[in-house]
Amino acid sequence: MAEEYAGPIIQMRHVDKHFGQLHVLKDINLEVAKGEVVVLIGPSGSGKSTLCRTINRLETIDSGEILFQGVKLPEEGKELAALRAEIGMVFQSFNLFAHKTILDNVTMGPVEVLHRPRKEAEAEAMELLARVGVAEQAAKVPAQLSGGQQQRVAIARSLAMHPKAMLFDEPTSALDPEMINEVLDVMVELARQGMTMVVVTHEMNFARRVANRVVFMADGQIVEQNTPDEFFDHPQSERAKDFLDSIKGH
Amino acid sequence: MSANVVSMRDALYEAPGPKTRRRVKIGTAVSIVALIALLAFVIRQFYINDQLNPRYWSFFARWTTWRFLLTGFLGTLRVAFTAGIIAMALGLLLMLGRISSVKPLSAVCHVITDLFRSLPSLLLIYFFFLVIPKYGLKMPSFWMITVPVALAASGVLAEVFRAGVNAVPKGQTEAAMSLGMTHGKIMAKIVLPQALRIVVPSLISQLVVVVKDTTVAYVVSYPDLMQNARVLISNYDALVSMYFVVALIYIAINYATNRFSIYLAHRSGTKVISRTEENPV
Numbered sequence: 001m002a003e004e005y006a007g008p009i010i011q012m013r014h015v016d017k018h019f020g021q022l023h024v025l026k027d028i029n030l031e032v033a034k035g036e037v038v039v040l041i042g043p044s045g046s047g048k049s050t051l052c053r054t055i056n057r058l059e060t061i062d063s064g065e066i067l068f069q070g071v072k073l074p075e076e077g078k079e080l081a082a083l084r085a086e087i088g089m090v091f092q093s094f095n096l097f098a099h100k101t102i103l104d105n106v107t108m109g110p111v112e113v114l115h116r117p118r119k120e121a122e123a124e125a126m127e128l129l130a131r132v133g134v135a136e137q138a139a140k141v142p143a144q145l146s147g148g149q150q151q152r153v154a155i156a157r158s159l160a161m162h163p164k165a166m167l168f169d170e171p172t173s174a175l176d177p178e179m180i181n182e183v184l185d186v187m188v189e190l191a192r193q194g195m196t197m198v199v200v201t202h203e204m205n206f207a208r209r210v211a212n213r214v215v216f217m218a219d220g221q222i223v224e225q226n227t228p229d230e231f232f233d234h235p236q237s238e239r240a241k242d243f244l245d246s247i248k249g250h
Numbered sequence: 251m252s253a254n255v256v257s258m259r260d261a262l263y264e265a266p267g268p269k270t271r272r273r274v275k276i277g278t279a280v281s282i283v284a285l286i287a288l289l290a291f292v293i294r295q296f297y298i299n300d301q302l303n304p305r306y307w308s309f310f311a312r313w314t315t316w317r318f319l320l321t322g323f324l325g326t327l328r329v330a331f332t333a334g335i336i337a338m339a340l341g342l343l344l345m346l347g348r349i350s351s352v353k354p355l356s357a358v359c360h361v362i363t364d365l366f367r368s369l370p371s372l373l374l375i376y377f378f379f380l381v382i383p384k385y386g387l388k389m390p391s392f393w394m395i396t397v398p399v400a401l402a403a404s405g406v407l408a409e410v411f412r413a414g415v416n417a418v419p420k421g422q423t424e425a426a427m428s429l430g431m432t433h434g435k436i437m438a439k440i441v442l443p444q445a446l447r448i449v450v451p452s453l454i455s456q457l458v459v460v461v462k463d464t465t466v467a468y469v470v471s472y473p474d475l476m477q478n479a480r481v482l483i484s485n486y487d488a489l490v491s492m493y494f495v496v497a498l499i500y501i502a503i504n505y506a507t508n509r510f511s512i513y514l515a516h517r518s519g520t521k522v523i524s525r526t527e528e529n530p531v
Contacts, residue, residue: 056427056428058424058427058428077432078432081427081430081431081432082430083430084427084428084429084430085429085430086430087428088428089424089425089428091421091424091425093421094421095419095421095422095424095425096425097422097425097426097440098422098444099443099444099447108426108429108431108439109429109430109431112429112431112435112439113429113430113431113435154425157425157429158428158429161429161430
């Protein structure tokens with residue numbers, strides 16, 4: 001089914017979610033095509049991170065439906081785990097397994113979830129680590145690496161699962177400024193190779209350079225979406241104009 | 251660890267100035283004098299009460315005394331070690347049951363944990379010694395002391411483990427979930443290994459409590475260190491000197507346990523730093 005499926009890889013229909021009184025996602029409708037790079041931007045608290053996390057069900061939804069490759073997300077158990085194995089995720093705080101070496105972090109998924117032989121997984125992990133430029137750190141533990149290095153390892157860890165799509169939840173927000181580009185470069189490269197990506201970020205240059213589409217959110221709603229050039233140069237809504245003005249200084 | 255201790259002190263106190271340094275010097279001198287006075291007083295009291303009389307101490311020169319104490323010492327170690335292992339295994343199971351999403355299981359484990367945690371171990375020992383045999387279950391005195399001590403400790407250890415699991419950042423679980431790991435695998439491969447590392451110090455201090463709990467073994471007449479010491483006391487009519495020596499042995503056991511915990515914490519806590527020194531970034 002996976003190879004044959006030609007429709008949008010991610011579909012969200014009338015998705016609603018509350019955190020107690022707070023209505024964090026309001027009637028979200030979004031489709032992401034295969035190979036598309038969608039960047040979610042918006043003021044903090046607009047629900048963009050939550051939206052990103054609903055796609056692999058790290059956040060549950062109250063109503064509506066989310067489909068991955070045309071199939072509704074399973075709600076629990078082995079089926080949900082199997083679906084998550086197909087979607088890579090990169091977190092703001094890296095979340096590398098603190099007690100494992102860099103190499104073990106990258107082989108964890110292939111060995112434990114895909115049941116691949118350790119030797120084979122390690123060989124591929126070394127290739128991936130080389131690709132993101134941290135191969136020489138393989139024997140260290142995460143705490144010994146800089147933030148930028150850790151985030152690149154986190155990307156390699158996701159890639160080791162051969163994901164069909166990748167979610168990036170503010171991947172550079174916890175980084176020192178000089179380390180942001182080394183992570184963005186890896187992401188740009190991924191996008192060039194045709195990876196389907198949903199990226200929550202405040203890096204407007206990255207959005208302009210790489211995104212096929214920019215989705216602007218405010219107060220739990222998708223306010224407008226457009227190509228990056230259109231969105232940044234001619235925002236339609238007042239909210240988007242205000243938001244873009246407010247970040248121009250940066 | 252020692253580096254941590256220093257930094258903790260630095261965090262609590264600012265660097266001493268000249269006045270403080272003088273006060274520290276005076277304080278040091280006064281406390282040394284006080285300690286010497288106390289020691290002199292103790293020795294004097296021993297002397298006045300004839301406790302320094304060789305008849306209270308000479309039997310320590312005999313091999314049989316030490317052999318008997320050593321037997322007791324091994325008995326204590328056997329009970330403490332077995333009870334420690336059982337308590338850790340049971341504590342882990344109780345904790346896993348308690349954090350389970352199966353409500354009845356969680357509730358049962360919660361109740362058992364709180365029960366074992368709040369009952370005095372002596373009461374549990376009486377239960378196994380006096381109540382259970384009445385209903386036909388006779389066990390050797392070794393188990394009559396080991397099981398209740400283990401049960402009492404398991405309740406506390408379940409809570410120690412739970413604190414450890416809660417202390418593992420949520421992001422670790424989320425990252426594992428995003429890789430497609432199942433709940434059981436995440437527990438076994440990601441959460442528990444980190445949780446155990448976090449609780450090693452409290453784990454070992456709880457094992458010290460287990461060692462101390464074994465001293466109640468005389469209730470069931472199990473020949474542990476304390477019980478054998480009591481036998482020697484009545485043999486030689488040497489209460490103070492015997493308790494003094496036994497106290498030193500218990501201090502040694504628990505000091506060793508403590509050093510071991512510090513060693514473990516040191517190893518897990520500073521591994522990162524020492525490795526960096528080996529091959530700098």
